Amino acid sequence: MNGLKHIWKKVSLKQYILYTSLLLCFTASIIFVNHNYSFYDHPIAEVIETNIVDQTEKNDIYNNQDYLFTQHIIATLKNGEDKGQLIHLKNQYSSSGAYDQAYKVGNKLFVSINTDTQEHTYLTGTIDDVKRDMYVVFTAWVFIFILLIVGKKQGFTSIITLVINAVLLSYALDIYLHTSNISLLLICSISAILFTVISLLFVNGFNEKTYAAIVATLLGTFLSLLITYFVMVITSENGLRYEGMPFLTEHPQMLFLAGILVGSLGAVMDVAITMSSSIFSLYEKNPAISIKALKESGLAIGRDIMGTMTNILFFVYISGSIPMLLLYFKNNSPLGPTLSFHLSIEMARALAGGIGIVLTIPLGLYAAIYFINKKRARL
Amino acid sequence: MNALFVLAVILFILMILVGGKKGARSFIAIFLNFSVLFLTILFMLDPQVNPIILTLVACAVISCINLFYVNEVNIKTKTALAATVISTSILLLFIFVIVKNAMIHGFGREEIEEVPLYTLYIGVDFVKVATSVIIMSTIGAIIDIAISITSPMREIYTHHPTISRKDLFASGMSIGRDILGTSTNTLFFAFFGGYLTLLIWFKELSYSLGEIVNSKIFSAEMITILCAGIGVTLVIPITSWITAFYLVRNREKKEDLKT
Numbered sequence: 001m002n003g004l005k006h007i008w009k010k011v012s013l014k015q016y017i018l019y020t021s022l023l024l025c026f027t028a029s030i031i032f033v034n035h036n037y038s039f040y041d042h043p044i045a046e047v048i049e050t051n052i053v054d055q056t057e058k059n060d061i062y063n064n065q066d067y068l069f070t071q072h073i074i075a076t077l078k079n080g081e082d083k084g085q086l087i088h089l090k091n092q093y094s095s096s097g098a099y100d101q102a103y104k105v106g107n108k109l110f111v112s113i114n115t116d117t118q119e120h121t122y123l124t125g126t127i128d129d130v131k132r133d134m135y136v137v138f139t140a141w142v143f144i145f146i147l148l149i150v151g152k153k154q155g156f157t158s159i160i161t162l163v164i165n166a167v168l169l170s171y172a173l174d175i176y177l178h179t180s181n182i183s184l185l186l187i188c189s190i191s192a193i194l195f196t197v198i199s200l201l202f203v204n205g206f207n208e209k210t211y212a213a214i215v216a217t218l219l220g221t222f223l224s225l226l227i228t229y230f231v232m233v234i235t236s237e238n239g240l241r242y243e244g245m246p247f248l249t250e251h252p253q254m255l256f257l258a259g260i261l262v263g264s265l266g267a268v269m270d271v272a273i274t275m276s277s278s279i280f281s282l283y284e285k286n287p288a289i290s291i292k293a294l295k296e297s298g299l300a301i302g303r304d305i306m307g308t309m310t311n312i313l314f315f316v317y318i319s320g321s322i323p324m325l326l327l328y329f330k331n332n333s334p335l336g337p338t339l340s341f342h343l344s345i346e347m348a349r350a351l352a353g354g355i356g357i358v359l360t361i362p363l364g365l366y367a368a369i370y371f372i373n374k375k376r377a378r379l
Numbered sequence: 380m381n382a383l384f385v386l387a388v389i390l391f392i393l394m395i396l397v398g399g400k401k402g403a404r405s406f407i408a409i410f411l412n413f414s415v416l417f418l419t420i421l422f423m424l425d426p427q428v429n430p431i432i433l434t435l436v437a438c439a440v441i442s443c444i445n446l447f448y449v450n451e452v453n454i455k456t457k458t459a460l461a462a463t464v465i466s467t468s469i470l471l472l473f474i475f476v477i478v479k480n481a482m483i484h485g486f487g488r489e490e491i492e493e494v495p496l497y498t499l500y501i502g503v504d505f506v507k508v509a510t511s512v513i514i515m516s517t518i519g520a521i522i523d524i525a526i527s528i529t530s531p532m533r534e535i536y537t538h539h540p541t542i543s544r545k546d547l548f549a550s551g552m553s554i555g556r557d558i559l560g561t562s563t564n565t566l567f568f569a570f571f572g573g574y575l576t577l578l579i580w581f582k583e584l585s586y587s588l589g590e591i592v593n594s595k596i597f598s599a600e601m602i603t604i605l606c607a608g609i610g611v612t613l614v615i616p617i618t619s620w621i622t623a624f625y626l627v628r629n630r631e632k633k634e635d636l637k638t
Binding site: 039040042058060062064065066068094095096097098099100101110129130131132133135136138139140142143146147150151152153154155157158161162165166169170173174176177184195199203227228231232234235237238239240245246247255258259260261262263264265266267269270273274299302303304305306307308309310311312313314315316317318319320322323324325326327328329330331344346347348349351352353354355358359361362 | 380381382383384385386387389390393394397398399401402404405408409412413416420421423424426445449450473477480481482483484485486488489490491493494497498499500501502503504505506508509511512513515516517518519520522523526530552555556557559560561562563564565566567568569570571572573575576577578579580582583589592593594595598601602605606607608609612613615616
């Protein structure tokens, strides 16, 4: 009894320390991002007064109606040599806000200060961008807190896994950019193996279940990549509009394939671990279960998840194109060419990911059965 | 031959081979989903329509397709639908506030350089559109979690018909916790795969950390990823609570009828 009490005390103390340090980190980082002006070389100004000085209606040849406003802004500089001085700025924005926004009192803006303002008693300048770091940090904290409150220990492990994967990816891309002769696909393949091993071991620990999932994930992803590559060769990439990919630099094919590899990896891992843990739990409940029964239940589970898993990828890839499609359609672009220009790559990615997901169902099933057979042979 | 067509045919054949009839239905559901998404975009072109309300309706329709058409109409899918709609409504509010304050709507400077010929004043409210985009990209994952929790909860309830609401809720939470890690992983890799070109592009131009974090495009993508993660996490307690409430209320109703 005493021992139990002791353990309870220890655990709660540990949790207490964890929560306090989290709260401290939260407060410190929020204070930091709201007062980190001196870390920026770019002048930052905080809006203290706004006036709308002009308002016009705007109609174009496609019958789009919009309103344009001109805002006069007074702001105080927060860093640099002119810290504390007032600066007068002008902002033009539309009510739709495709590429502009209204500013309110309290907004923090990156500005350029005009150098030839000797005749005024105040500074003038132009607005370059909005300071957004505090919102990114704030959302990140909301994410961390919700994950910890709902997920508890599992939430904590998933945060750690995500951070490790993000750092690994960033590091892999650095290697790619600094060594010109290694292909991106090779780097992403090596990272994919690392991602899989780290994520699955972290979440499920060292056991046969995890090994089966790792084998199935790697086979599934690389097989779907191979199929996609094969399709690209036999159709001579007909219908794939690489020029519709945003921020393209060079080697579009390579980027496309690497994107498929990384993008479908998470979904394939999810399918693989679902398959192997459900088959292993069937086996653990009834060690005498026949292989045929395992196959049947395995396929039934696979059937239930393949649709929703493929959907996840579809929505992630295609939704991002909505704003661009709206802009093109509103400018009277023809339907078909616009869709194929903006969606062909995203659709191909989603389809390739779907192929990986469906392939992983039998692969996961047989990998789990293989490890179960090995376990049985040992007994 | 068109590469997309060949890929779609391969996916269709594989889905039928592995999933039989249900596989065929899953494949059709993907194209129904795409049609709903496309219709939503067409409706958004009308400046009179509020994109947020439109998104809520679209999410409900998409959930119906994936829950009722691929599975069937029963207590599991009904509670999953209720959970999806409630979660998306809450999320929409949160995301709208974040998008409006962080000003991540519309296009970034880097994107706009690619479309110099177009008029940008098209009358559509881009703050609301940006909110819709984030919800739409997460809806697939939200539905997935909702159904993954209601199904086993229903099983638990069938095996232990006298279970209390609190215990049922707790078991739902524990199921949710087990799938939380893989679901966030799925989303994160999917987003990273899509942002790969962007990440390389930022690294190649050697932007400073400050420039990257504050740029509209990067912060928009970070906030999208984080909101998606928040979304799939929030669905867990909401679904568990609704399912527990619904199942236990049904039982109490039946007991009332008996007495």
